[in-house]
């Protein structure tokens with residue numbers, strides 16, 4: 001009797017997903033935007049999209065930044081979100097930006 005043979009039994013053991021891949025599924029992927037003004041215009045959730053030169057304050061990381069420095073990340077379902085320039089350290093999105101007027 002060879003117990004090892006029975007254990008393997010013709011089936012291949014599926015190896016665990018490598019750590020790096022598992023990591024990727026939990027972390028949002030950054031999307032590079034070519035035309036940031038147009039993207040903002042098309043995706044800004046409020047009425048008037050700001051200019052890329054406008055300054056906003058992120059309430060999550062308390063940083064004043066230039067709108068044009070925003071980042072875009074997509075989640076596992078490929079939904080895209082406009083993020084604070086300090087993402088992924090900061091999880092503030094476009095709705096967390098305060099105007100400095």
Ligand SMILES: [Zn+2]
Nearest residue numbers: 058061084090
């Ligand atoms: Zn922030």
